[in-house]
Amino acid sequence: MTEQLLHLTEKPLWDAARCAGMYEMSTRGRTLREEGFIHCSLLHQLPAVARALYGPDPADLVVLVIDGERLGSPVRFEAMKPGGEEFPHIYGPIPVDAVVEVRPFGAHTAGQGGEAP
Template sequence: MTEQLLHLTEEPLWEAARTAGTYEMSTRGRTLGDEGFIHCSLPHQLPAVARAVYGAGAEGLVVLVIDTGRLTAPVRYEAMEPGGEGFPHIYGPLPAKLRG
């Protein structure tokens, strides 16, 4: 069983991606092109990431639950420092069309 990957973003950015068909933001104010990957979290990592990136009381955010089976880009787990906990990074865009 694969672990659930999460990505925190601003609702208008996600809505724009749904229209475009792909999501290409890496983190707040940084794109996939800027970073080379999309920052993600495991469920237990998300609260700390939300505090670090958006601070307390952030509004208008959505959590994307990523179906890794639909990804065409590789996922790599990388630590911010040697020996640190690995965070999932997606090395390409996310498909953003809803099923249905």
């Protein structure tokens, strides 16, 4: 089984994407258009990403669980620097129907389920 693609975002941004039909934020404060791809993580990478982007006590964050087969855009695993850890990057917008689950960040790290998209 392939590891799930995960994207950490603020709940209001996900709510807006649900209305628009597409999610187009790359990372905190940067859009897909600005960055060229959407930053994602694997499960073991998520806590460090949350700390780096949102500090030691992130609030109002959700984790989008993405089905890569529903994307319609390429996914590439790339490192920020040569020999560094590789992270999944989605080279296009995320259709809301590719998000198969939405979990509050705290519940996600505890391995609990969450709301439907």
